[in-house]
Amino acid sequence: MTVRYALLAAAILALIAVPYAITEQYYVNIASQILLYAVFALGLNILVGYGGLVSLGHAGLSGAASYAAAYLLAAGHGHVVAIAGALAAGLLTTAGFAALSLRASGISFIMITLALGEIIWGLAYRWISITNGDNGISVATRPAPFGLSLASADGFYDATLIVFLIAVAACAIFVHSPFGAALAGTRDQPRRMNALGFHVWMVRFWAFMFSGLLSAVAGILFVYYNEFISPQALALTASAEGLLMVISGGAGTLLGPVVGAALVVIVKNVVSAYIARWNFLLGAIFVLIVVFMPEGLVPGSVRLFRAAWRGARRRKPAAAAAAPASMPAGEPKP
Amino acid sequence: MSALAVKNLSKSFGGLRVTANVNFAVEPGERRLIIGPNGAGKTTLFNLITGELTPDAGSVLLFDRDITRLPSRNRPHLGMARTYQIITLFPRDTILRNAMLALLGLSPLRWNPFAALHRQQHLRDAARAALARVGLAEMAERPLAETSYGEKRRVEIAMALAQQPRVLLLDEPFAGLSIDERRDVRSLLSSIPRDVTVVMIEHDMDTALDLADRITLLHFGEVVVEGTRAEVVADPRTREVYLGE
Numbered sequence: 001m002t003v004r005y006a007l008l009a010a011a012i013l014a015l016i017a018v019p020y021a022i023t024e025q026y027y028v029n030i031a032s033q034i035l036l037y038a039v040f041a042l043g044l045n046i047l048v049g050y051g052g053l054v055s056l057g058h059a060g061l062s063g064a065a066s067y068a069a070a071y072l073l074a075a076g077h078g079h080v081v082a083i084a085g086a087l088a089a090g091l092l093t094t095a096g097f098a099a100l101s102l103r104a105s106g107i108s109f110i111m112i113t114l115a116l117g118e119i120i121w122g123l124a125y126r127w128i129s130i131t132n133g134d135n136g137i138s139v140a141t142r143p144a145p146f147g148l149s150l151a152s153a154d155g156f157y158d159a160t161l162i163v164f165l166i167a168v169a170a171c172a173i174f175v176h177s178p179f180g181a182a183l184a185g186t187r188d189q190p191r192r193m194n195a196l197g198f199h200v201w202m203v204r205f206w207a208f209m210f211s212g213l214l215s216a217v218a219g220i221l222f223v224y225y226n227e228f229i230s231p232q233a234l235a236l237t238a239s240a241e242g243l244l245m246v247i248s249g250g251a252g253t254l255l256g257p258v259v260g261a262a263l264v265v266i267v268k269n270v271v272s273a274y275i276a277r278w279n280f281l282l283g284a285i286f287v288l289i290v291v292f293m294p295e296g297l298v299p300g301s302v303r304l305f306r307a308a309w310r311g312a313r314r315r316k317p318a319a320a321a322a323a324p325a326s327m328p329a330g331e332p333k334p
Numbered sequence: 335m336s337a338l339a340v341k342n343l344s345k346s347f348g349g350l351r352v353t354a355n356v357n358f359a360v361e362p363g364e365r366r367l368i369i370g371p372n373g374a375g376k377t378t379l380f381n382l383i384t385g386e387l388t389p390d391a392g393s394v395l396l397f398d399r400d401i402t403r404l405p406s407r408n409r410p411h412l413g414m415a416r417t418y419q420i421i422t423l424f425p426r427d428t429i430l431r432n433a434m435l436a437l438l439g440l441s442p443l444r445w446n447p448f449a450a451l452h453r454q455q456h457l458r459d460a461a462r463a464a465l466a467r468v469g470l471a472e473m474a475e476r477p478l479a480e481t482s483y484g485e486k487r488r489v490e491i492a493m494a495l496a497q498q499p500r501v502l503l504l505d506e507p508f509a510g511l512s513i514d515e516r517r518d519v520r521s522l523l524s525s526i527p528r529d530v531t532v533v534m535i536e537h538d539m540d541t542a543l544d545l546a547d548r549i550t551l552l553h554f555g556e557v558v559v560e561g562t563r564a565e566v567v568a569d570p571r572t573r574e575v576y577l578g579e
C-alpha cells in the first residue's frame with residue numbers, strides 16, 4: 001500500500017518536472033498531447049473497459065465540444081462561456097448518443113455509435129454556416145486562468161497536467177464506488193444485475209454521461225492545444241485511435257488508457273519523424289500486444305513482473321536444494 | 335391473502351406452448367415444490383413470475399398486488415428474490431463482492447459514484463452474514479472463479495438470502511451437487527425462517543419432497559396435479575408423468 005503511494009507520488013513529481021527536464025518545446029507539446037489524449041482514453045475506457053460497451057463514435061463527443069468552444073470563441077464570447085458551452089454541447093451530444101445506442105449492446109452498439117459518430121462528422125463537414133466546413137475554425141487565444149497564461153508550451157502543459165490529474169482521480173473514485181461496481185456488474189452479468197434490482201439501462205446511461213464528460217474535457221483541451229478544429233478531428237480514425245489506446249494499454253484498468261495514449265501519441269509524432277510508415281508500425285505494435293499481452297500493456301506487464309518475481313523467489317531455495325531449475329511454472333512444489 | 339399467486343398464466347415460444355393457463359397460489363410461509371420432467375416449463379414459469387419474460391396472458395400477484403406489468407428490476411424491491419438453475423454469478427469478483435452486489439441492488443447507495451465501496455462496513459458485514467448462513471464466511475475473499483460448483487450454488491443462495499426476500503424462488507438448488515453438498519443445502523434450506531415463503535423447482539421426484547408443504551406437478555406447461563406431499567405422491571397421474579418419461 002505504501003509502495004503504491006510512493007510510486008504515485010514519484011509519478012506525479014515526474015510529470016510536474018517534465019517542462020523543466022525537457023527544454024525543447026516540441027517535446028513538451030508532445031507531453032501535453034499525451035495527457036490530453038489520455039483524458040480522452042480515460043473517458044472511453046469507462047464505457048469500454050468498465051461498462052463492456054465498445055464505442056466507435058467517441059470522437060464525435062469530443063468533437064462536439066471542440067466545435068462548440070471554437071464557434072463561441074469565434075463569435076466573440078469569452079473563454080468561460082466557450083468552455084461552459086463546450087461542456088454543455090458535449091453532454092447533450094452524449095445524452096443523444098446514449099439514448100439511441102443503449103437500446104442495443106455488443107456489435108449493434110458498436111454499429112450505432114459508429115453511425116452516430118459519422119453523423120457528427122458529416123455535420124462538421126456540411127453545416128458550413130456553423131462549422132466553416134472543410135476549412136475548420138481557428139481559435140485566436142488560449143485562456144489565462146488566474147492570470148496564468150497558457151500561451152506557452154510550458155503553461156499549457158501545466159494546465160493540461162492539472163486537468164489530467166483531476167480526470168485520473170475522478171476515474172479512480174468512480175470505479176471504486178458502488179456505482180462503479182454496479183457498472184462492472186452490468187458488463188459481466190446484466191441479466192443478474194436486473195434480477196438483483198439494478199436499473200441496467202440507467203446505470204449504463206450515467207456511465208455514458210461520465211464518459212462523455214471526460215470526452216468533452218479532452219475536446220476542449222484539444223481545440224485549445226491546436227488552436228484550430230476541423231472535421232478531421234471527428235473522423236472514424238480518431239475514434240478508432242482512442243479505442244486503440246484503451247485496448248493496447250489495458251481496458252478496464254485505471255492506468256492502461258494513459259499508457260496506451262502515450263504509446264499512440266509517441267509513435268504517431270516522434271517515430272513518424274524517422275519512419276514514414278508509422279501507421280504500419282502502430283499496427284504491428286498493436287498486433288504484438290494482442291498476441292502477447294491480450295489483456296493490454298499495463299495488466300500484461302504486471303502479470304509478467306509477478307511471474308518473474310515468483311520465479312526468482314522459487315529459484316533461490318530450489319538452487320540451494322540443488323533441484324532441477326526447470327520446475328513447472330505456477331505450481332510451487334511442497 | 336397469498337404470498338404469490340399466478341392466474342391463467344400463458345406463454346408460447348413460436349408455436350410451442352410452454353406455460354398453459356397455469357393457476358396456483360402459495361400461502362405466506364409455505365414451502366412449495368414445483369416438479370416436472372425436463373422441459374415441463376418450470377424455469378419459464380419462474381421467468382414469468384420474476385418478469386424476465388412477459389406472459390402472453392394472465393397475471394402474477396405478489397401479496398395481492400398485481401405485478402404483471404411491473405418491470406422485473408423493481409420486483410426485488412418488493413421482496414422477490416431468485417436463484418438461477420444455470421449459475422449466473424460475477425466470475426471476476428470475490429465471493430464477498432458477489433454478495434455485496436446483491437445487497438447493493440436494494441440500496442440507494444448503488445447510485446453513488448463518490449463513496450468507496452470497500453469502506454461500506456455495513457454492506458460488508460451484511461454480506462458476510464449472508465455468506466455465513468451458507469457456510470462460506472471463511473472463504474469470502476476468494477475469487478469466484480476459484481470456487482467449486484457446489485460453492486457457487488451456495489453463493490447463488492446466499493445472494494438471494496442477502497436480499498431478505500419475502501418470497502424466495504429457487505430454481506433447482508440441488509442440481510449437480512454431490513450427496514454431501516445436497517445434505518448441506520438441505521439443512522440450509524430448512525433453516526430458512528417461516529416468514530419467508532419458498533417456491534422451489536426440482537425435476538426429480540424425490541430430491542426435495544421432504545422440504546415441501548405442497549407440491550405442484552407441471553407437465554407440458556400445464557398443472558397436472560397439485561396438493562399436499564402425500565396427495566401428489568399417491569396420485570396416479572404423477573406416476574404416469576414420471577413413468578412415461
Ligand SMILES: Nc1ncnc2c1ncn2[C@@H]1O[C@H](COP(=O)(O)OP(=O)(O)OP(=O)(O)O)[C@@H](O)[C@H]1O
Nearest residue numbers: 347352370371372373374375376377378379419537
Ligand atoms: N427463450 C426460449 N425460446 C424458445 N424456447 C424456449 C425458450 N425457453 C425455453 N424454451 C423451451 O420451453 C420448454 C420449457 O423450458 P423450461 O426451461 O421452462 O423447462 P424446465 O421445466 O425448466 O426444464 P429443465 O428441467 O430441463 O430445467 C423447453 O422445451 C424449452 O426448449
Ligand SMILES: [Mg+2]
Nearest residue numbers: 376377378419
Ligand atoms: Mg429449468
